Amino acid sequence: MTQPLIKITNLEGGYGDIKILNGVNIEVPEKSIVTIVGPNGAGKSTIMKAIYGIARVTAGSATIMREGKEINILATKPYNLSKIGIGYVPQIENIFVAMTIDENLDVGYIPETGKSLEELKESMYVRYPDLVSRKKDRAGQLSGGQRQMLALARALMSAPDVLLLDEPSAGLAPALVDQLFDELVRINNSGVTILMVEQNARRALEISTYGYVLDMGKNRHEGAGADLAVDPAIVGIYFGKRNQG
Ligand SMILES: Nc1ncnc2c1ncn2[C@@H]1O[C@H](COP(=O)(O)OP(=O)(O)OP(=O)(O)O)[C@@H](O)[C@H]1O
Numbered sequence: 001m002t003q004p005l006i007k008i009t010n011l012e013g014g015y016g017d018i019k020i021l022n023g024v025n026i027e028v029p030e031k032s033i034v035t036i037v038g039p040n041g042a043g044k045s046t047i048m049k050a051i052y053g054i055a056r057v058t059a060g061s062a063t064i065m066r067e068g069k070e071i072n073i074l075a076t077k078p079y080n081l082s083k084i085g086i087g088y089v090p091q092i093e094n095i096f097v098a099m100t101i102d103e104n105l106d107v108g109y110i111p112e113t114g115k116s117l118e119e120l121k122e123s124m125y126v127r128y129p130d131l132v133s134r135k136k137d138r139a140g141q142l143s144g145g146q147r148q149m150l151a152l153a154r155a156l157m158s159a160p161d162v163l164l165l166d167e168p169s170a171g172l173a174p175a176l177v178d179q180l181f182d183e184l185v186r187i188n189n190s191g192v193t194i195l196m197v198e199q200n201a202r203r204a205l206e207i208s209t210y211g212y213v214l215d216m217g218k219n220r221h222e223g224a225g226a227d228l229a230v231d232p233a234i235v236g237i238y239f240g241k242r243n244q245g
């Protein structure tokens with residue numbers, strides 16, 4: 001097997017002295033969609049937060065392949081992760097509600113993309129036409145679905161080839177969940193590798209190349225997304241009623 005684009009190995013850590021991650025292993029092949037599912041409190045968000053320096057890492061590693069070399073993600077300052085091509089949409093507070101839609105896109109931009117701010121913003125408005133008439137509105141006025149699209153657009157403003165998404169479908173009405181997952185497939189088809197955490201486990205796994213079930217801060221199961229999505233043992237134990245739809 002070729003080297004995965006992202007490799008998280010024996011990751012341990014948590015908050016202060018509280019240990020949440022007890023040796024997590026995740027591999028994300030280039031151009032894949034990989035989903036991490038698991039019960040509330042399993043440590044899914046903590047993996048993302050460890051990468052972004054919000055949770056404490058006590059052991060293990062996280063690397064990304066760049067030009068044939070492994071770059072240490074954990075030694076990369078959070079504000080530099082966009083410069084090595086990684087975009088992040090956190091589970092909560094993923095847009096700046098007091099700023100306009102246009103300003104939210106400005107914030108996501110970095111000059112390292114090699115593209116102009118205007119060019120990138122224009123491509124986001126083409127991609128998300130619902131946002132065009134709202135450019136000057138405060139982001140806090142957007143509907144839930146529009147907010148998630150803006151959060152994705154803001155992350156895409158740094159032209160990443162990897163997106164880390166924490167519960168992108170959280171809080172969305174079922175019809176919007178479908179739209180969101182369709183959008184993630186489109187983003188993936190444009191060449192962006194996606195590592196996401198999702199509560200909407202079955203739907204997320206259906207579009208995933210590969211999936212991991214996390215429990216108590218450790219790997220519990222893994223397999224092809226399509227297989228995990230229909231595995232009765234996993235569906236029953238881990239997904240819960242509200243996540244089976
Ligand atoms: N800042 C923090 N300080 C202390 N403990 C925290 C902090 N953030 C999260 N935790 C705890 O860490 C554990 C794992 O939390 P985490 O947010 O990673 O879970 P999760 O798998 O993302 O759950 P959910 O599905 O609810 O989003 C939980 O027990 C949570 O209470």
Ligand SMILES: [Mg+2]
Nearest residue numbers: 044045046091
């Ligand atoms: Mg979470």
